[in-house]
Amino acid sequence: ISEDNTYNLEGVREILGDGEQFYTADNLRRSLEGGWLEDADLSRLHLLVSAGDRIEKPFHFRNLLRGLHERYGIPASVISTRNQEVLFHLGLRIGAVILAAGESSRMGMPKQLLPLGDTCFLEQAIRLYGAHAHELVVAIGYYKEQIRKEIPEKGFRYLEVEGYAEGMGASLKESVQSLGPVDLFMTTNCDLPLLEPHTISLLLKAYGRCPGHIVVPRFGGRNGHPVLFPASLIDRFHELEGDEGGRRLIREPGTVFIDLEDPGIVLDIDTYEEYLKIKEAF
Numbered sequence: 001i002s003e004d005n006t007y008n009l010e011g012v013r014e015i016l017g018d019g020e021q022f023y024t025a026d027n028l029r030r031s032l033e034g035g036w037l038e039d040a041d042l043s044r045l046h047l048l049v050s051a052g053d054r055i056e057k058p059f060h061f062r063n064l065l066r067g068l069h070e071r072y073g074i075p076a077s078v079i080s081t082r083n084q085e086v087l088f089h090l091g092l093r094i095g096a097v098i099l100a101a102g103e104s105s106r107m108g109m110p111k112q113l114l115p116l117g118d119t120c121f122l123e124q125a126i127r128l129y130g131a132h133a134h135e136l137v138v139a140i141g142y143y144k145e146q147i148r149k150e151i152p153e154k155g156f157r158y159l160e161v162e163g164y165a166e167g168m169g170a171s172l173k174e175s176v177q178s179l180g181p182v183d184l185f186m187t188t189n190c191d192l193p194l195l196e197p198h199t200i201s202l203l204l205k206a207y208g209r210c211p212g213h214i215v216v217p218r219f220g221g222r223n224g225h226p227v228l229f230p231a232s233l234i235d236r237f238h239e240l241e242g243d244e245g246g247r248r249l250i251r252e253p254g255t256v257f258i259d260l261e262d263p264g265i266v267l268d269i270d271t272y273e274e275y276l277k278i279k280e281a282f
Contacts, residue, residue: 001021015034066090069090092204092207099168100112111191111270134182138157142165162174169241172187187245211230214227214256215256217262219262
């Protein structure tokens with residue numbers, strides 16, 4: 001245990017004591033429970049290992065993650081940094097699709113790249129959903145060259161949508177059907193900058209109480225984003241056409257609506273005047 005491999009070394013030694021020299025499953029658990037897990041609202045926990053091919057099994061850290069998952073309900077994974085392989089996973093596998101393929105005709109410029117503090121519309125959405133998703137797909141189209149140049153493909157995957165001009169349905173259809181193995185997935189637009197980060201956690205907890213159902217957030221009686229779908233509905237997305245998005249699926253029986261005090265789930269930004277009003281908040 002040294003400053004070469006430890007964040008907040010002083011805090012870790014305060015929890016574990018100066019006599020500890022090596023990380024073990026036991027003291028790592030003590031460190032987590034005595035520090036980061038004490039008051040945090042974590043969405044997932046990744047243990048990154050670099051031993052590469054010598055890991056025949058996720059060793060005793062499997063029990064560490066299982067214990068944390070059972071106690072705190074946190075999805076947890078052991079990931080090899082050498083070959084980027086998930087060696088062990090507990091909890092729901094979550095996918096996310098961010099729609100950013102449009103022309104932004106009412107804005108008159110690429111809305112996806114408009115500045116918001118130290119970031120922009122699309123990058124903010126990537127950060128927000130990347131904190132929860134095991135697989136994140138960003139649908140791009142009209143401004144694909146500019147977006148690729150401004151935002152490197154790190155921790156997520158771009159999908160160039162051929163039929164983006166046909167409307168949101170085409171982007172959703174191609175993006176959702178490109179997802180790998182997931183248990184559920186979220187869909188959203190990139191132009192909801194006022195969405196509260198905690199809202200996603202609330203919706204995922206709601207899905208946990210009614211697995212297998214579509215979950216839709218509402219504010220003031222209006223449906224918003226993100227919408228959560230069970231993976232069993234992926235094949236249904238081939239039915240989507242034009243600009244209808246997922247509304248056809250949401251109208252079917254069994255959809256769960258969650259009323260939230262977060263206007264950010266419905267406040268999309270379509271014009272430059274709307275952008276100027278919210279820009280100062282960042």
